[in-house]
Amino acid sequence: MTALKVQFKNKEGLQLAARLEKPANNTPKAYAIFAHCFTCSKNLTAIANISRALTQVGYAVLRFDFAGLGESEGDFADTNFTSNVSDLEAAADYLTKEYEAPKLLIGHSLGGTAVLVASLNIKSAEAVVTIGSPAEPQHVTHLLTTDIDEIEKEGKAEVNIGGRSFMIKKQFLDDLEQVHKHHRIEEIKRPLLILHSPIDNVVSIDNAADIYKQAFHPKSFVSLDQADHLLSNKEDSMYVGNIIASWVSRYIKTQDVTPLKTDKHLVTRTKDSFTTEIMTEQHSLIADEPQDAGGTDLGPSPYELLAASLGACTGMTLRMYADHKKWPLQEVRVHLKHEKIHAEDCKECEEDAKKIDHIERIIEIEGDLDQKQKERLLEIANKCPVHKTLNSPTKIITELREA
Template structure:
């Protein structure tokens, strides 16, 4: 995906590190702000996959490291839930000042509690989504294990969270206790999507129930069945991203954008990988390669699109012919494959390797058809415009443009 490394100062003067992911082509339909989980960072693999889902929907998404985490400056021991909320507001302001105010807020775990607390104050936010979020921010104290007692007795301690050691101070606990809870979710006044796994052993599913029951409509709940709290399985993060980004597209306000002229197709690939956005008119698609050749398999291969074009053209041509001749053609199914095959002895070829491209097309016709009608329809299939273009070996003119 196309992205830009960014940094901005928070209200305490610390430099926060972020990454802004863009759609591969065109102006973003909207901007999204993502808040990561407690002690995590913007570079969590699941966040990558969720971000990719948003860029595929034509939206840009900002994810950043909270103070003292990842590549952001500051001391984590000096932070608390209130400072997280302040960082989120600073990120919102950064987008509003430099790009466009975010319309969508997404939060994972404690980041979900943070977006619930802060979004009600942000006028441009239209919708909020949480993933595995606690219903109250003080839920995080359950993660402190034995360190909580030392924190309360000595005022600071090194605590183990998720296998990593962090220095914390008692002010973190004090801040959670003082944080207002009543009415925050009920008074959110934003469209809300709650995603949670019943198998989440870090933040129990009861938290999702409490959030959902407190929230006013419009609200939705989606079960992320089988997923762990961090969505470490690729399919879980992709599923969450696809659900949230599709849901969010219902609530964003989109400026009418210039469409690609009819008859033109635009494609663009980013700095890394093969994932390519394809735009034809007002339709957006993704092309990619399979993992076996270094791709991410986010869409069909270029040859997949080539065969799709031929198959679609074949089916449409037969539909048009049958309608014109009033033939009882109920359905057309076309199956295509592409291979490189060796030439038979005696055949000439410009290919030094002695291979040619071969496309096999199998057509299934359903309807009350006579044998003559079936035979004629198969003949007509060879007259589809894409078929004739491929057989005609079109000239392809290539030039560099500025």
């Protein structure tokens, strides 16, 4: 995905720091806003994984730091829940002015509650998603039980939430009370996806039940099983991202996919890690390296993709040939292994080359085929186009181009 550092001002004139992440072809089919949790920032790994899942299916995602948090201007002590909602609306205004009005709103924890409230004023939003979110803004007071008396008495208190210290003023509590009086989930009337973990010890699962009960259909609930509140495990945040990406395709009207903007056949993009996006004219996937090689294991390695290309081409070639001959071939399974082997017996190798590439391919076929047909299929497998490419001299012409 393409990640741009952007800034926009909220209604108080404070500069809010944000990241706008686009799909690899730089042509989003729709825009989304992600509101993070109360004690998080836009740079939380879980948020990055969820955003990546959405950019993979063509969405652009704007995630930002609320006023007083992360890299945004302001003093958190002077903010409240209403100002967070206002920041969301400012984010929507920014997208509308500079790019395109957002169609999807996603919120994590109290950010999800803010999204529920803000969606009433962000008319362009066609779908809403909450992740581990309280049903009511007042839920945050449950995290301040030992500090509320001091806040009421002194007008403010330094509290610890999620391992971070914050100055909370009485105006924050007063604002929650006012929002509570006017908060009506049933007024949203947009497709709603609720994701929540049954073992969430920060925001209990009962909140998801309350949101679901109040909301109108279409509404969906997905249990996050053993996930913690911050989605600390990579697998959990990736699962959430994939669920949202799949769910939203049913409810949001998007533009037709713009053809890939390249004079070649595909584009890859690698940024600050081994994780690499691959986009062809109509499809996208991720390549990566395993963790023991310094990667994050979000996708197959380049050599795995190379071997997979041979396997896929082999299967397709045999399928095509058997269909042409009207042979009863039911299924083809191709097992592959790529490795480097010592090349002492390789007379054609360069003098400084010590190893050559070796791909082992085992083909399993199912179907009522006689021995001659099986032997013919083995011959045809060696004629698949990718096989021929790998066995032929390949010239790679490389040039450097300014972005």
